[in-house]
Amino acid sequence: MPESKWPLLPVSEARRIILEHVQPLGTEERRFEDAQGYVLAEDVRAREPMPPFPASAKDGFAVIADDTTEWRRIVGDQFAGYDANLRVEYGTAARITTGAPVPQGANAVIMVEFSEVQGDRVRFTRRVEPGADIRPVGQDIAQGQVVLPTGTRLGPAELGLLATVGATRITVWKRPRIGVMSTGDELVEPDETPGPGQIRDANRFSLMAAVRETGAEALDLGLAPDTADALEAFIREGLRACDAIVTSGGVSMGELDLVKPLLERMGTVHFGRVSVKPGKPVTFATVDGKPFFAMPGFPVSSLVAFEIFARPALLRMAGWPLDAVERPRVPVVLDHDIRHGAARTEYQRAIVRFDRTDGRFHATTTGFQGSGRLLSMVGANALLELPEGRGDFHAGESVDALLIAPLKTE
Numbered sequence: 001m002p003e004s005k006w007p008l009l010p011v012s013e014a015r016r017i018i019l020e021h022v023q024p025l026g027t028e029e030r031r032f033e034d035a036q037g038y039v040l041a042e043d044v045r046a047r048e049p050m051p052p053f054p055a056s057a058k059d060g061f062a063v064i065a066d067d068t069t070e071w072r073r074i075v076g077d078q079f080a081g082y083d084a085n086l087r088v089e090y091g092t093a094a095r096i097t098t099g100a101p102v103p104q105g106a107n108a109v110i111m112v113e114f115s116e117v118q119g120d121r122v123r124f125t126r127r128v129e130p131g132a133d134i135r136p137v138g139q140d141i142a143q144g145q146v147v148l149p150t151g152t153r154l155g156p157a158e159l160g161l162l163a164t165v166g167a168t169r170i171t172v173w174k175r176p177r178i179g180v181m182s183t184g185d186e187l188v189e190p191d192e193t194p195g196p197g198q199i200r201d202a203n204r205f206s207l208m209a210a211v212r213e214t215g216a217e218a219l220d221l222g223l224a225p226d227t228a229d230a231l232e233a234f235i236r237e238g239l240r241a242c243d244a245i246v247t248s249g250g251v252s253m254g255e256l257d258l259v260k261p262l263l264e265r266m267g268t269v270h271f272g273r274v275s276v277k278p279g280k281p282v283t284f285a286t287v288d289g290k291p292f293f294a295m296p297g298f299p300v301s302s303l304v305a306f307e308i309f310a311r312p313a314l315l316r317m318a319g320w321p322l323d324a325v326e327r328p329r330v331p332v333v334l335d336h337d338i339r340h341g342a343a344r345t346e347y348q349r350a351i352v353r354f355d356r357t358d359g360r361f362h363a364t365t366t367g368f369q370g371s372g373r374l375l376s377m378v379g380a381n382a383l384l385e386l387p388e389g390r391g392d393f394h395a396g397e398s399v400d401a402l403l404i405a406p407l408k409t410e
């Protein structure tokens, strides 16, 4: 009986090998507005404190806290955005708005709700402590503070902080460009009507979307036919334009499963099989120094294998710190029995929700877990990790779940 020549590696070993062979691509300077989703490659410091001056936190009056004068004279208006050069003394107050610099002499702000104005006089229905409703210099950001350390992924709050500290040009890790290709003569484009024995290509589109979800750029390398020469030409073309390649199909034992032998000729195959379900024939190579992820053809196998093996690598290439590339892992209680073969580590697609009554996460699978049934991925927010070495699981048992999308709430 023909046997695959490729040893079956444990999942952890395969992932370790991949992460050993990928590194961040290099850095570039970008305008901060164009850096959303990028990872900082430098510490960003605040040159000035925030707030840069003692600022009012409320609309009202700047006062001296222990002033006991009943009717105080209003010395002027200090609105936000300029310095009115006012001075507050005993017996006086200055009108002030939120965000305005607190005038000299004042040490507290009283909200307008607690004031009564008559002409140029004001009295207050409430006393305040010194410092009330004044944001001291540096309350939010100290001068010289590292506000964003290297390795930070830039999202909404981070872009706002870069703007705040005036870091308009920053050094970030380059975003990887990932080529995605489907292989298989049975495949046609989504707008075509499949002929006898043909099906529409799904994987190129799901894998490009999965690539984009990591923040990387996805390049469509098309549908490669099942001949070694044509496939090689497609791959060479892809390698010229991309930092890494993701393919699907053609990695198992069929006569036309050409990808592994071709990769052996073109570069180094680091592994050709993993003890994982779905995704057993997943293959990882380097060609011209570039990572090459060859996913199995079944649509679920390709997406799950991408999630487990390619995604951490793509994040690493984009500059994510090694300890940040994994999905959150939480223990979940199974709401029903699950059949599981002991031979491979299995990743079952599931919906995980938090149950307020027992304070635990609960998991329900998305139904039939066939490698071709993409519907088992639809709506799933978790992959249940069923370890190799033991069989079926029972309702009420706890297993680890990798969270791949937001949790359901109930």
Ligand SMILES: Nc1nc2c(c(=O)[nH]1)N[C@H]1C(S)=C(S)[C@@H](COP(=O)(O)OP(=O)(O)OC[C@H]3O[C@@H](n4cnc5c(N)ncnc54)[C@H](O)[C@@H]3O)O[C@H]1N2
Binding pocket: 182, 183, 184, 186, 187, 199, 200, 201, 202, 203, 204, 248, 249, 250, 251, 252, 253, 254, 257, 278, 279, 280, 281, 295, 296, 297, 298, 299, 301, 371
């Ligand atoms: N004799 C053996 N046969 C198979 C083994 C094995 O160990 N021995 N492994 C099985 C496992 S596990 C998997 S997973 C598949 C993976 O095979 P390939 O990577 O070679 O994939 P293909 O044969 O090309 O396709 C499998 C299946 O998926 C469909 N497909 C392929 N590409 C696409 C696409 N882009 N969009 C939608 N559907 C696609 C294809 O038509 C096949 O039905 O091998 C088992 N076989």
Ligand code: MOO
Binding pocket: 276, 277, 278, 279, 280, 281, 296, 298, 301, 371
């Ligand atoms: O590993 Mo294959 O992905 O079982 O279907």
